[in-house]
Amino acid sequence: MVTSNWAGNVRYSARAVHHPRSIAELQELVAGSERVRAVGTGHSFNRIADTEGDLVSVAGLPARIEIDEAQGCVTVGAGMRFGEVVGPLDAAGLALANMGSLPHISVAGACSTGTHGSGDANRVLGAYARAIEVVGADGALRTVRRGEPDFPGSVIALGALGVVTAVTLDVVPAFGVRQWVHEGLTDLDAVDAALSAAYSVSAFTHWAGAGFEQVWLKVRDGDPVPEPGWLGTTPADGPRHMVRGVDPRHCTPQRGEPGPWHARLPHFRLEFTPSTGDELQSEWFLPRELAGAGLRALDAVRETIAPVLQVCEVRSIAADDTWLSPAAGRDTVAFHFTWDDSPAVEPVVAAVDAALEPLGARPHWAKLSALAPAVVRERWPEFGRWAELVGRHDPAGTFRNAYLAALLD
Ligand SMILES: Cc1cc2nc3c(=O)[nH]c(=O)nc-3n(C[C@H](O)[C@H](O)[C@H](O)COP(=O)(O)OP(=O)(O)OC[C@H]3O[C@@H](n4cnc5c(N)ncnc54)[C@H](O)[C@@H]3O)c2cc1C
Known part of the structure; x- marks a missing residue:
């Protein structure tokens, strides 16, 4: 049961923590909740993952690692940790271009917050995502793909657009x-x-x-x-x-x-x-x-x-x-x-x-x-577009928490 973050400095205020075992169970939960928030492995240090409503972890959904060598990508369960993804990928002769400092974090949690490693030519981990599958406020599961107009605001999205169930990442030959x-x-x-x-x-x-x-x-x-x-x-x-x-x-x-x-x-x-x-x-x-x-x-x-x-x-x-x-x-x-x-x-x-x-x-x-x-908003030139995207996909504020309210209101 998740009650606090990894560092122990944030005690989640959620009234309940859920571990759905199927996408259908997750969809029903989200559709029936007034306030819901996804949590990954809890490695964040602020209240970004917190909610006073329902906290949901997707780590219990069936594991998924679908490698598409021809397309140069892998689709993984959003709650999987990078450490669980890298072995099968390497065994297939493939690699992620970069990783953060630790393999313990979930793929969706890392992508949602702009987690990064280092390297002049290496982008943040979420920039290697080419599609996400996400359960929105109405409980519907949709896929957002690179090239679609909303995509640039949909991966690094601070949990504001829904509960991500799968992420498709670019891969390169193993090195x-x-x-x-x-x-x-x-x-x-x-x-x-x-x-x-x-x-x-x-x-x-x-x-x-x-x-x-x-x-x-x-x-x-x-x-x-x-x-x-x-x-x-x-x-x-x-x-x-x-x-x-x-x-x-x-x-x-x-x-x-x-x-x-x-x-x-x-x-x-x-x-x-x-x-x-x-x-x-x-x-x-x-x-x-x-x-x-x-x-x-x-x-x-x-x-x-x-x-x-x-x-x-x-x-x-x-x-x-x-x-x-x-x-x-x-x-x-x-x-x-x-x-x-x-x-x-x-x-x-x-x-x-x-x-x-x-x-x-x-x-x-x-x-x-x-x-x-106000300073934070001004630091991201496309922040206004992202706020408009959030308003369009989550008009009732189902995924809103105090952290997002401070940023968006
Ligand atoms: C020891 C340590 C080392 C670290 N090193 C680095 C580093 O090298 N580089 C770096 O940039 N950061 C680093 N971090 C920070 C870390 O990468 C981020 O906090 C990251 O978000 C952690 O992923 P998580 O799964 O624990 O996310 P959580 O903390 O659980 O959640 C973070 C956010 O992601 C959202 N989220 C999680 N799962 C989903 C989902 N399924 N659908 C939608 N939204 C979701 C949550 O709602 C929340 O908003 C480090 C943290 C620690 C503790």
């Missing part, structure tokens, strides 16, 4: 990846170059010393491998966790050990707790060309940040044309923060909001930020 951790990137201005040095790159800092303590490089087989001494760094002499003092066996293999895409692109292994488990998270997105300006703005508040910070991660994301993507219309740099699970974090989040807001920051839909709804 191998080797991962290295380099230490001691002391020059903040070198981060931009570092992010472009491999297929997927993450730079980690505690904002307590000079520059970045670790840079994680995920290099596709066949791509050039950064040399030891690259950008003044040193290759780590053993496996690393990005958070000080945490066991690195929770992390995917490093030191250049060859492996398949799905065992290197996430930072964390499915069989272990991702990150530290005792934490809160925030993330802000800036235009990629403002990476340096963003780092300097954060450097200016480092003494506020450092005392409650477990680690800060910088990643890059390719632009896409979906309406609510964190990278909508612009190549993007992402500044992620894993905080201590403490009340002292709230004013620090406000300080980072204030530091990055003048640079055009967009907050992560599923993490902590107190940016005013």
